[in-house]
Amino acid sequence: MSRSVLIVDDDPMIRKLIATTLEDVASFDIEEAGDGVEAIATAKATEPAIVFLDIDMPRMNGIDA
16 A cells, blocks of 8 residues: 655645654655646656645646646
């Protein structure tokens, strides 16, 4: 089973906060994306076990992604 997590948020500080929290709890492979377009490409490439997805983002929001 994949131990990767995809964190998608247009705010890099929010991504860092979530990543740091997950790294403190368990050793996940962390992938990050800044919008829905990046999220789709990254998810296709890495097939994460879980995605933390912001809803309000530029280019493509979380709902459309």
